Amino acid sequence: MFAKFISNANKTLLFRLLSENFKSQAPWYGIAILAMIVVAAMTSASAWIMRDIVNSSVVSKDINRVFEVAIMVAVIFFIKGIAGYIQSVFLSRAGNNIIAKTQKMLFSRILKQGISFYSKYPSSELLMRITTNAQAARSVIDLIVTSFVRDLFSLIGLAAVMVIQQPSLTLFSAIIVPGAIYGVRHLTKKVRKIMEQELASLGMIIQNVQETATGIRVIKAFGLEDYMNARMEKYVGEVEQRSNSIAKLEAASSPIMETLSGFAIAGVVALSGIWVLQEGNTPGELMSFITALLLAYEPAKRLARMRISLETGLIGVRMMYELADHPIDLSQKDNAVELAAGKGEISFRNVNFSYKENHRLFDNLNLDFPAGKTTALVGPSGGGKSSIINLAMRLYDPESGSVMIDGQDLRDVTFESLRNRIAYVGQDTFLFAGTVKHNIGLGREGASDEEIIAAAKAANAHDFIMRMPHGYDSDVGENGGNMSGGQKQRISIARAMLRNAEILILDEATSALDSESEHLIREALTRLTRDRTTVMIAHRLSTITFADNIVVMENGAVAEQGRPAELLSRDGPYRRLYELQLLPTAEQAMLL
Numbered sequence: 001m002f003a004k005f006i007s008n009a010n011k012t013l014l015f016r017l018l019s020e021n022f023k024s025q026a027p028w029y030g031i032a033i034l035a036m037i038v039v040a041a042m043t044s045a046s047a048w049i050m051r052d053i054v055n056s057s058v059v060s061k062d063i064n065r066v067f068e069v070a071i072m073v074a075v076i077f078f079i080k081g082i083a084g085y086i087q088s089v090f091l092s093r094a095g096n097n098i099i100a101k102t103q104k105m106l107f108s109r110i111l112k113q114g115i116s117f118y119s120k121y122p123s124s125e126l127l128m129r130i131t132t133n134a135q136a137a138r139s140v141i142d143l144i145v146t147s148f149v150r151d152l153f154s155l156i157g158l159a160a161v162m163v164i165q166q167p168s169l170t171l172f173s174a175i176i177v178p179g180a181i182y183g184v185r186h187l188t189k190k191v192r193k194i195m196e197q198e199l200a201s202l203g204m205i206i207q208n209v210q211e212t213a214t215g216i217r218v219i220k221a222f223g224l225e226d227y228m229n230a231r232m233e234k235y236v237g238e239v240e241q242r243s244n245s246i247a248k249l250e251a252a253s254s255p256i257m258e259t260l261s262g263f264a265i266a267g268v269v270a271l272s273g274i275w276v277l278q279e280g281n282t283p284g285e286l287m288s289f290i291t292a293l294l295l296a297y298e299p300a301k302r303l304a305r306m307r308i309s310l311e312t313g314l315i316g317v318r319m320m321y322e323l324a325d326h327p328i329d330l331s332q333k334d335n336a337v338e339l340a341a342g343k344g345e346i347s348f349r350n351v352n353f354s355y356k357e358n359h360r361l362f363d364n365l366n367l368d369f370p371a372g373k374t375t376a377l378v379g380p381s382g383g384g385k386s387s388i389i390n391l392a393m394r395l396y397d398p399e400s401g402s403v404m405i406d407g408q409d410l411r412d413v414t415f416e417s418l419r420n421r422i423a424y425v426g427q428d429t430f431l432f433a434g435t436v437k438h439n440i441g442l443g444r445e446g447a448s449d450e451e452i453i454a455a456a457k458a459a460n461a462h463d464f465i466m467r468m469p470h471g472y473d474s475d476v477g478e479n480g481g482n483m484s485g486g487q488k489q490r491i492s493i494a495r496a497m498l499r500n501a502e503i504l505i506l507d508e509a510t511s512a513l514d515s516e517s518e519h520l521i522r523e524a525l526t527r528l529t530r531d532r533t534t535v536m537i538a539h540r541l542s543t544i545t546f547a548d549n550i551v552v553m554e555n556g557a558v559a560e561q562g563r564p565a566e567l568l569s570r571d572g573p574y575r576r577l578y579e580l581q582l583l584p585t586a587e588q589a590m591l592l
């Protein structure tokens with residue numbers, strides 16, 4: 001029966017959801033299920049006792065019996081109330097634990113993913129999958145437990161009351177139920193489709209809000225408020241329309257059920273007169289039967305609609321598992337070893353690499369970054385500079401050939417030992433929510449306050465930090481919103497300084513700073529790069545005169561390399577780049 005109830009794919013999904021979550025929560029679900037059985041039993045008892053209420057007061061007019069029955073009614077409802085409380089508390093406890101566990105699992109999974117995963121899933125989508133879809137896991141389990149235990153047991157109990165009180169009338173009512181279930185079945189498919197579209201539009205709403213928050217400067221500067229508003233209106237409108245369609249479809253199950261139930265009750269009322277009058281049944285039995293029938297209506301309706309609720313809930317669960325199962329394209333080998341301590345020489349040997357199929361960026365690339373020296377990567381945009389540091393940090397793997405540190409292939413070493421040997425200062429100086437101290441301290445776990453301050457001093461950041469309202473305990477604001485570009489850069493230099501790794505990867509900021517800031521940063525970088533293997537992407541050639549070696553990258557290949565003075569003396573690509581950047585154009589020269 002269950003096989004026909006839901007599709008095979010959904011059945012697999014459901015079994016997986018239950019097997020992964022139900023077991024760990026078994027004690028809580030056990031208690032909740034026991035409480036539900038008590039609730040179901042008390043519901044049936046409240047229908048059963050109608051017979052005694054009516055017979056004792058109306059038929060036998062026995063006042064003592066009336067009091068007895070009244071006490072029993074009070075006890076039934078008291079027990080039902082307590083059991084209902086226990087059921088809710090333990091069901092929620094298990095459910096909340098499932099949400100928490102799912103969210104933790106999803107988050108640690110996406111943290112393991114390589115950079116390419118993040119180009120596939122926009123942040124808004126990740127947000128939705130980790131929040132809304134994780135909730136769906138709980139809702140589906142709740143639905144199964146409440147429907148199969150509370151509703152089914154209530155229905156069985158009430159049916160038993162009905163059979164005992166009026167067997168023939170029960171038979172009549174039973175004919176109606178399959179009709180009602182059939183009536184709601186055809187609605188399921190439609191709801192599923194609309195629900196999928198609704199979730200997609202919901203994702204777009206999140207994306208729009210997120211883009212507004214992160215891109216507010218561009219929005220304001222270009223007066224894009226109307227454009228953003230129009231986009232929001234479109235997505236919100238779509239969600240509104242789809243929600244209405246879903247509500248209409250879901251509600252459509254009500255008229256079907258109401259009409260059929262109306263027929264059942266009308267039939268029962270008509271027949272009951274004949275039975276009571278002709279077959280000598282008591283009015284109490286009849287009242288008990290009708291109460292049981294009416295009480296059975298809600299659980300029966302919920303069970304009939306269960307398929308719709310299950311299908312819609314499973315959409316979220318499927319999306320959650322899609323994220324959880326997304327293969328990790330960049331993983332650590334099972335037999336990975338520690339990256340042995342060394343001087344930090346980086347070498348690329350016969351490296352072939354492409355981001356997209358049939359679109360090779362590096363073709364047999366051979367390149368060395370000598371230990372303890374600073375190598376500057378220069379060249380036109382798209383030449384492959386960032387891709388080199390992506391491979392050197394093992395954010396991507398080459399298709400063939402190898403990237404090595406001190407002769408060890410990066411694919412053979414643990415991520416932890418690799419990351420411990422590298423410090424990174426990126427172009428987008430990302431700061432995390434928290435204090436200045438916290439942001440610098442992320443450079444090395446367990447660093448003392450003194451070490452953090454020493455790193456900040458070396459990064460020329462100490463003085464401006466001390467001028468902040470709470471010094472090192474000042475809040476940096478969202479992504480360093482409370483700081484200038486130059487200050488953020490010095491914080492990230494201090495973070496790298498604290499790491500004290502042999503290898504430094506430096507992606508120079510493209511935005512120009514005022515000369516004071518530029519001078520302070522330059523000084524900090526000179527200290528930071530001293531005696532370290534530094535790979536530095538330089539966008540402004542004026543800043544790399546101190547480099548030991550320069551590599552000019554063009555179209556994924558090394559166009560030229562050598563010492564700065566040596567390259568300048570040649571009439572090659574570096575000299576041309578240099579002249580292009582440093583020599584004022586005729587027009588500029590006239591303005592000077």
Ligand SMILES: Nc1ncnc2c1ncn2[C@@H]1O[C@H](COP(=O)(O)OP(=O)(O)OP(=O)(O)O)[C@@H](O)[C@H]1O
Pocket residue numbers: 119355356361379380381382383384385386387388553
């Ligand atoms: N994640 C990616 N997916 C697909 N293609 C990419 C990706 N990143 C870079 N590329 C492509 O690879 C080539 C090299 O890019 P790369 O970012 O390494 O160049 P770059 O020299 O650092 O450029 P820039 O100076 O503009 O930062 C470019 O053609 C770029 O379009």
